Amino acid sequence: MAEKYEVVGHNERRVDGTALVTGKPVFVADLPERPGTLHLALLTSPHAHARIRAIDTARAEALDGVALVLTHENTPDRTYTTAGQGYPEPSPYDTRMFNPKVRFVGDRVAAVAADSLATARAALGLIDVEYEVLEPVLSIDAALAEGAPLVHDEPCPDAWDAEHNIAAYSEAVAGDVEAGLAAAHTTVDVTIETHYGQHVPIEPHVVSSYLDEHDRLVLVSSTQVPFHARRIVGRLLDVPIHRIRVIKPRIGGGFGVKQEILIEDLLALTTLRTGRPATMSYTREQEFHASRTRHPMRIRVRLGADEDGTLQAIDMDVLSNTGAYGTHSLTVLSNVGSKTLPLYNLAPDVRFIGKAVYTNLPVAGAYRGYGATQGQYAMEVAIDQLAEALGMDALELRARNHIRTGGTSPIFRALGEGREGVEQTVSSCELEACIEIGADRIGWATKRGRRHREGSWVHGIGMSVHMQGSGIPLIDMAAASIKLNDDGSINLDVGATDLGTGSDTVLGQIAAEVLALPLEKVIVTSSDTDRTPFDTGAYASSTTYVSGTAVQRAAVAVRDQLIAAAAEMLDADPTTLEVASERVSDPDGDSVSFEKIALRALYGENQHQIAATASSVPESSPPPFIASFAEVAVDTDTGQIRVLDYVVAADCGTAVHPKLAEGQIEGAVANGIGYALVEDLAIDDRGRPRAIDLGRYKIPAATDLPRIETILVDSYDPTGPMGAKSIAEIGINAPLPTIANAVHDATGIWLTESPFTSERVLQALRAQGSGSGTG
Amino acid sequence: MRVSFTLNGTVTQAEVPPGTTLMELLRGLGAVSVKDGCARGDCGSCAVLLDGRAVTACLLFAGQVEGRQVRTAEGLADEVGLHPLQQAVLDAGGVQCGFCTPGILMAAVDLLDRIPDPTEAQIREGLAGNLCRCTGYVKIVDGIRDAAAMLAATGRTTDGEEAGDG
């Protein structure tokens, strides 16, 4: 599709690229410290479940340099959710700034603001806390057990059933799944279990705050959701929204963990109480302990198919562990079904039932993939098991069943974001091509089922297919403003939040394309609640599709104004005019430059500002699709898995910036491989994560990964800006099932519990009798 | 205590409390390309060159650079433009959030200085101490390989000097 466009589809120089490679002060922590800045340190609970009987801050307050100590005794008692979602948030209001009851190791107990970080940290040691330790709830089963201790024993009206530790419930039914399964020729029944993982942005959460010259509160935050942050902080602290400004500069990765209002409230309250600037960055340890994680889940999938492999019934039963608070509990849960089940839309009988339970374990939240990661692991392993049971090739079974352009699924309507979804038909799907191209590149025909052995290592290949969405239909909203400058350049102001994906560049490209401008003439300003129009933020794979549509509309409106002005100047019929190369031309070849048009509009005749603002609320959420393939080697002596080759063929519609799009897949797959094989918070029997640093929580280094190859398949979505859909999340869903299926191809074992550690693999090999111990 | 050293070619003196790390010293002097991703030697986002070799600045004390040469990402570009590594990593798509980028560039300068024509495995080995959560490394590796080719084609070293006989 790239040939159609001058800027879109081309690997343009990133608008922030030079600043980033030269190390300019563009991140929150790089901004010069304001005089009198207070540094915050946080005291967190060492217990998984305890009541604070008494807290004495007198000694801490008396320490020289300490300005403020915050606890539950002197902060608002209001309930809220830390989930940075649209209003009203579909997450239960079960959280307080500080709470007399702590619910996980890492829960807030107190914060100290002092002249220096060293003083603030020293003061933490002077806070005396008397805890009444309570029996903790340390697993899904414990949470659901009869007579289990209650994580939330206070009134929690918008949790599903806090009196039984249930934060959220979701279900969707089409047809009669039990009858469908009973009538099926072949059935499979698979249960998978996933573990705690953390996002690990290399830049931790960091926020600075100050009062501006008008005594308005300014928060400079590494957030994915500046507008939600403003609203949630304002409501929590009872500050009118017009007294708050949130600015997001460059941020060092988010992956969902910065879709939480984790520390903005602490900085805001400190600055409001003291009048002084304040700053705080999570330590890496807090990032593991006191932040957010991926929901561990247990998912049972039952499939029923005809003799020819056509799916007749799909049943999915989900138990999700949301940890101590229910942030994103309902929406991640419903996403397990809504982003998994429509992929196989032929089955008339489908049922989805899910519960998210409270435990005294780390709080789960939004994490790239957002439930699809867990759901598609279960589904794609089940599909491979079904293929085996039917004696069918795994590719053929998927090809027979997957959704196609024009297809729909009852699930689109039944399961939305905490409410009913939106009916939709798939407006573009190139999954068939993805499967074909990926299979060809990995060598499926020659390698699958061969179990090629080299010493103790045995090789296998596996695959899986995936979908996601592009924004949240009828909920997300984005706006963009464009104005023309004297020299024919434009300002593009967007509320959209570039969390390191390059979306400022992508949105700039869309504006440049419509207006026939080079990208250098587009000055992109984003994510400042004072300066840019509203946008729900960077989540749900929304920015290119939802914000991109707003940009496209604003650019079209500005183009129309340019044409109208040019028509006056050229004395021509506007309908005959063309825009190209920063000029407007009539059919006779007479033309005027944007600069001339701008100068006339600003200083000459018929003076006015050429400018437009436009919004976008998507009516559908066209799924991107990928086919993922890997070759693995398994050491049958040690159980170690090595990923030797990884290929993803992706349909993201038009790739506005192909290298950035490939980079989204590569980064997501790398993260997914880490999660599948080694990354683990490793919670001990008292609810404490053993992972407290990057030495103990290993994310993949360059030497741990194969060269991940991305193939962008030709695709065009008629509903997207210049044919674009999304690509940011989908890749992370692939490694769990792709690797599990490849390990099965190599060894015959099914890996249904993550992570796939050597011990677990070895155990499965021994159980099957193919480990070194038995032969 | 007082430290004097050369920072990006400029003789620099600073007064710091004892126990100050090199990362704190450099950031305090405005070299904010030196990023704090973990403060304990695990992530490499604070990597700088100390007498030409990449080190993690969070693990060194300020006093340890007394009389020595320190180079950070601020010292890579010159009047003419970006350093070939900056250019190539950017063009290859190796920058997403960019938080790891300065550290990776410094590790890459060290690498190409030692091994001007590295294989993919050698590049990955050279980056083993630098964590990137965004890219999956593919495009960073490509950028470093492209930079090596650019440097070889122009006969320059990673310092921007003409390569000598040695």
Ligand code: FES
């Ligand atoms: S900050 Fe120095 S290695 Fe992470």
Ligand code: FES
């Ligand atoms: S680009 Fe974000 S950590 Fe490397």
